[in-house]
Amino acid sequence: MLDSDAEVPQEMLVEYEKLLKKSYTENFDELYKTDLLKVIGKDGYGSHIVLLIPCFIVSSGADPEKTLRYAILTLDPIVKENYVLILCETHTSWLTDAVYAYAKQCKEGKKNEEKKKKKVTNCDGAKRYDTLPRKYKKNLKKLYLVHSGFMSKTMLTIVTPFVSAKFWKKVEYIEKLEDLFLKLNINPTYYLRCFPYIVQRNEEVLLGGNTVSVFGADLEILCQRFGKTYMEYKHIPSIIVDFLTHLLKPEIVNTKDLFYLQTDANTLYGIIGDIEYGEPTTDFNNIPSLVCSFKLFLDTQKHGLLGKEAFTRLYHLKTVSASDKSIRSVLFKLYDKLEPGVKECVVCLLEFFKTVSMYSSENNMTVETLAKIFAPTFFRPRVPNAVFSQCIPLANKCLQMIIESPDILTVS
Numbered sequence: 001m002l003d004s005d006a007e008v009p010q011e012m013l014v015e016y017e018k019l020l021k022k023s024y025t026e027n028f029d030e031l032y033k034t035d036l037l038k039v040i041g042k043d044g045y046g047s048h049i050v051l052l053i054p055c056f057i058v059s060s061g062a063d064p065e066k067t068l069r070y071a072i073l074t075l076d077p078i079v080k081e082n083y084v085l086i087l088c089e090t091h092t093s094w095l096t097d098a099v100y101a102y103a104k105q106c107k108e109g110k111k112n113e114e115k116k117k118k119k120v121t122n123c124d125g126a127k128r129y130d131t132l133p134r135k136y137k138k139n140l141k142k143l144y145l146v147h148s149g150f151m152s153k154t155m156l157t158i159v160t161p162f163v164s165a166k167f168w169k170k171v172e173y174i175e176k177l178e179d180l181f182l183k184l185n186i187n188p189t190y191y192l193r194c195f196p197y198i199v200q201r202n203e204e205v206l207l208g209g210n211t212v213s214v215f216g217a218d219l220e221i222l223c224q225r226f227g228k229t230y231m232e233y234k235h236i237p238s239i240i241v242d243f244l245t246h247l248l249k250p251e252i253v254n255t256k257d258l259f260y261l262q263t264d265a266n267t268l269y270g271i272i273g274d275i276e277y278g279e280p281t282t283d284f285n286n287i288p289s290l291v292c293s294f295k296l297f298l299d300t301q302k303h304g305l306l307g308k309e310a311f312t313r314l315y316h317l318k319t320v321s322a323s324d325k326s327i328r329s330v331l332f333k334l335y336d337k338l339e340p341g342v343k344e345c346v347v348c349l350l351e352f353f354k355t356v357s358m359y360s361s362e363n364n365m366t367v368e369t370l371a372k373i374f375a376p377t378f379f380r381p382r383v384p385n386a387v388f389s390q391c392i393p394l395a396n397k398c399l400q401m402i403i404e405s406p407d408i409l410t411v412s
Helices: 010-023 054-060 064-075 097-108 113-117 122-131 134-138 150-162 177-184 188-194 197-206 219-226 238-247 265-277 287-299 310-319 324-336 340-357 367-379 388-404
Strands: 037-042 048-052 083-088 140-146 171-174 227-230 233-237
Touching: 010 064, 037 064, 037 188, 054 083, 134 140, 140 177, 171 177, 177 188, 177 197, 188 219, 197 219, 219 227, 219 233, 219 238, 219 340, 227 238, 233 238, 233 340, 238 287, 238 340, 265 287, 287 367, 310 324, 310 367, 310 388, 324 388, 340 367, 340 388, 367 388
Parallel strands: 048 083, 083 140, 140 171
Antiparallel strands: 037 048, 227 233
């Protein structure tokens, strides 16, 4: 029976300590960057909150044994105290090889390759819960199963005879994140960001509401709902993080004529569909489709990134033949009126373009070239305006100025 008070055999504890020791020297960057497993804070009762989203197992590219060591390294410091586990089963099929292998590894410990491939019954899997150190079970206060499907509920029903009543009382099904936040007694506005786009979108689909689209959604809303830490920035939308992370890979950022690349419609529709769906295995390594979808994302904002007044102020600067000092002053004021999340995104993008320009000897993307390509992205009017073409040279100049010196926007 699965019993919180049961002690683990000494040989299992020795094996666990070996895995933990090995994890201290490993590089888990590919797993850390995913939303597979993370500790997101504490609930209103002082318990650590652990979030596990198995659908990201495949996208991490890590083998099950390494994933297990990553989980042990992440959880070992916090399971010494009370904790709750949130298992988001969004788009998770427990019958896929990757998810099955991960679940099996977490319960078995390290096994040889042939045993990993061998199928086991759900009952066997349940029994192997006992291989974890006692602290994992004793200090687990709740297991919240979010967005569980029919298969998952059926599997849990099958293992019921092997589960102690004490453990079963810890399991709770959750249909809506709103209910989860109430159960945990936590701030929904803050913690919503911890649940990636695919989870939030799936819930909207299940509830029959209008689903948010990353293409065309207000940038501030994306920051509030899907903002995550990227470099020194706190709330950059996850889709922007994905774009910039891949575009800055050495094999991509050095591509000749990078932001002039084009792709065919079918390929572009494919990656856009995957992004809209929140597909964890979206192929960002097709460079032309990556570039085109990035540019499309920026250009589906309702107006230029410097705000709805950007074009009007730009046109005024042109008509009065403004000095560089006046231009800097206007750019500072435009930036100052932006929402907090948009401010971070704008500076983040400018720093990104500045970094890309450092590889201009290979990619031909000088600051001047980047300004010509992306000036409309920053100054485009909300409604098409015939006189915008007259402002293009000045828009290019303005963007070139703030790519070279982003602090123009932040220092008066």
